[in-house]
Amino acid sequence: MSEFNVQKSIKAQEEYCKRTGAPHFAPSSGVCWKCNKNIYNPHEKAVLDGKHYFSGITTEKAASELITGCPHCYRTYCD
Ligand SMILES: [Zn+2]
Numbered sequence: 001m002s003e004f005n006v007q008k009s010i011k012a013q014e015e016y017c018k019r020t021g022a023p024h025f026a027p028s029s030g031v032c033w034k035c036n037k038n039i040y041n042p043h044e045k046a047v048l049d050g051k052h053y054f055s056g057i058t059t060e061k062a063a064s065e066l067i068t069g070c071p072h073c074y075r076t077y078c079d
Pocket residue numbers: 032033034035036037070071072073074075
């Protein structure tokens with residue numbers, strides 16, 4: 001079960017960037033300035049065959065991948 005936790009994910013992404021020397025693109029509060037949703041919170045995208053699909057960055061993903069854009073509106077933070 002993937003976990004969504006805003007505070008933990010913000011920290012996890014900061015630590016990931018420090019560890020890898022990558023630039024920190026994600027908003028410091030986690031809130032996307034384009035769509036005003038928190039990138040570390042799940043938002044339901046679709047329901048297919050009774051299965052719910054969510055967009056959003058899990059704590060696990062925040063700890064293991066560089067975040068360069070919004071998972072909800074696909075706005076990139078790189079430019
Ligand atoms: Zn967005």
